[in-house]
Amino acid sequence: MKPVIEIKEIKKTYHVGEIQVHALRGVDLTVNSGEFIAIMGASGSGKSTLMNLIGCLDEPTSGRYYLDGIDVSSMPRDEYANIRNQKIGFVFQGFNLLPRTTALENVELPLFYDRTHRIKNHQQAARDALEIVGLGHRLTSVPNQLSGGQQQRVAIARALVNKPSIILADEPTGNLDSHTSVEVMSVFQELNDQGITIILVTHEEDISTYAKRIVEMRDGRIRKDHPVEQRLDAKTVLATLKEDADDEAN
Amino acid sequence: MKQIKNLLKASFKSIMKNRMRSLLTSLGIIIGVSAVIVMVGIGAGSQKRIADEISSMGSNMIIVFPSFSQRGGVSRGAGSFNRFTMDDVKAIREEATQIKSVSAVVMASGQIIGNGNNWSCQIQGVDPEYLDIRGLELKSGEFFTEKDNRTCKKVVVLGQTVVENIFGDMDPIGQKIRIRNTPFTVIGVLREKGQDGRGQDQDDIAYAPSLTVLYRLKGDRFINSINASSTTLESIDKAQEEISVILRREHKIDYGEEDDFMVANQTEITEMASETSRIMTMLLGAVAAVSLIVGGIGIMNIMLVSVTERTREIGIRMSVGARSHDILTQFLLESVVLSLSGGIIGILLSVVIAIILNSWTSINTLIQPVIVIISFTFSGAVGIFFGFYPAVKASKLNPIEALRYE
Secondary structure, eight states: OOEEEEEEEEEEEEEETTEEEEEEEEEEEEEETTOEEEEEOOTTSSHHHHHHHHTTSSOOSEEEEEETTEEOSSOOHHHHHHHHHHHEEEEOTTOOOOTTSOHHHHHHHHHHTOSSOOOOOHHHHHHHHHHHTTOTTOTTOOGGGSOHHHHHHHHHHHHHTTOOSEEEEESTTTTSOHHHHHHHHHHHHHHHHTTOEEEEEEOOHHHHTTSSEEEEEETTEEEEEEEOSSOOOHHHHHHHHHHHHHHHHO | OHHHHHHHHHHHHHHHHTHHHHHHHHHHHHHHHHHHHHHHHHHHHHHHHHHHHHHTTOTTEEEEEEOOOEETTEEOOTTSSOOOBHHHHHHHHHHOSSEEEEEEEEEEEEEEEETTEEEEEEEEEEOTTHHHHTTOOEEEEOOOOHHHHHTTOOEEEEOHHHHHHHHTTSOOTTOEEEETTEEEEEEEEEOOOOBOTTSOBTTSEEEEEHHHIIIIIIOOSBOSEEEEEESSSTTHHHHHHHHHHHHHHHTTOOTTSOOSEEEEEHHHHHHHHHHHHHHHHHHHHHHHHHHHHHHHHHHHHHHHHHHHHTHHHHHHHHHTTOOHHHHHHHHHHHHHHHHHHHHHHHHHHHHHHHHHHHHHSSOOOOOOHHHHHHHHHHHHHHHHHHHHHHHHHHHTOOHHHHHHOO
């Protein structure tokens, strides 16, 4: 199988005034199609930097990065924008939806910048994506009319709408309570079951167990890379949570 | 094309989200555009009024008046040595081919007494052709004839102001008045002409035959000026040339010597009068244009605030694939839409102001379509110029930092 992501000896050094900060000190990572990876690590471990590089928001200082077999290690800014538009869907911790803009319009946003015009009916595509995350009934709601979990699902729909190769989620449950977190993870698991590759950055142990593979980072290097042994199924967890709640109510 | 349409839609949406702010931002442009249009309109209106009034004197009129004369190197000022006589008028009348009518003008002033009232005004001695040269019309009665002139008949035609002051509502035709103790009979009343370009009342005047004024009132043989009209508007230059040649011969001016008279036509006089008004218009327009630029600075200010405020939005847009050029276009379009809609509102406002001024005050505003187009285009240019820096600033943002911006 051809890997979606192939990262070889990638380094990233920031210059803060006179001081050099080595955020990544040589990272190798291969992600195959259909994987569900959780990148873990403390703050300062380099996981966000890696995430930004994978997401083509930033370029590496050295090393090679192949996305879908194409070398994207160094490119002009506009090319990066096109790759983000075509191949990557972002989900952020703070949802990052446009305020005072309806769910439908928020989801349509990536299609607005699609220069290939491969998707003809923007509204239909956005509607379908919202349907997938279970928000088919909240099309015209604006973000501040939606709960945190619903906002994050709109963000996931936005990440989906351009049919990307990978979805990158940076602490997607960081602003959510535990129950809603599980709900969001169940959306990710469903999408992964449909064959979408997902890379998740988190520092929460329990969230990472919903993934299939865990990559642990420390000091700009990958320390551990192992499959999840006891993978949690979000649907089952939700069901038990519901039972508990019912018991308490009784 | 579709991209532009979508971007336009997006700019409209973001402008409508901040309605109050957008309106206040555009206010500078609104005031600027309407000020330019109204100011230039007022200038053009008064220019037209001057032109209308001057041309109402008769469009192919030529005025000949004595110029300053020099004797032994001493200048004595314009008209200081009056050398026009009835012979000059006669020579022009008989010899010139391009001249339709010609008339002597003899100026006198004095007290008019009649009907128990008295009134001081200009008394002009003119020839019967004067009526045609100046485009004067009679309200009642008749103008004097060539025979009246030849026989120095003591008849007078009065302007409306004189009639009102001497006779009030009474019919003056056939009434006797005295001018400097000489009795005259009123034979006609002129139709009102109102004020001329310089604000002088053109109805405060009495016309009598030129020879009557010359011999009976002034006891003199020199006339003040000669008025003439060319056969057609096109032949006016030729007619002036003819008059010059005839007068030089009559006055025995040698070749190489300067004229002792000046010949001016209607167009030249109109130009002189409208030049002043044109400068005023330009000045007013320039002052108003400054307010347009101030309005532009207002737009730049708000756009800069908007870019800072929407840093996160810019980050989101970049993360889903907006290129810097897309962001630039979006913000540039927003400021252009702001300034152009300000321009449109400004144009509408100026029309309203013009209508109010024209119907409620004596100020005559003439909206110039050219100025409307220019100020509209200028407001768009202001939007581009002052929106460019904020837009570039937005497009240069780093997506990672923009996404993290709180």
